[in-house]
Amino acid sequence: MASGTIRYWAAAKAAAGTAEEPYEAASLGEALDAARRRHAGSAEFAAVLARCAFLVDGAQVGGREHDSVPLTEGGTVEVLPPFAGGAR
Template sequence: MTTTPDSSGQVTVRYWAGARAAAGVGSDLVAASTVGEAVEAVRALHPALEPVLAVASFLVDGVASGPQASLAPGGTVEVLPPFAGG
């Protein structure tokens, strides 16, 4: 689901590699003010993401971030599962 973020507290969550496969979509738009809230929202949308979310790294607007990191409305959280190789 690709949508345009707005100013009502919603952020785009983008999935990469195994996260995309588990979610079955490339991105979601969710209401969240922290990374942790965004993770909980996508976990509820896509239960198959659980094992990926447990080991994934998260980028907020391109910066590695933990669950307490604040999100600005219209921001982007990227879900990066561990990658082999490089």
């Protein structure tokens, strides 16, 4: 399991109520599942997250399954809504 930072941009930042938060997860899928649990009271967060694109340590995730994208110790996940260039 790795620890790092999730950074939210634009609508994702507004829905999360924060610009960034830590992750402790082995994969992007695990980190996003944990974020959904943390923000379970926000239907807006789940809806925005479903439309976002992701960068992991600067690399585009694209259409890869989130559970197949490993996270690194000290890494960064960028959550980009379509407004911020995160079109899927």
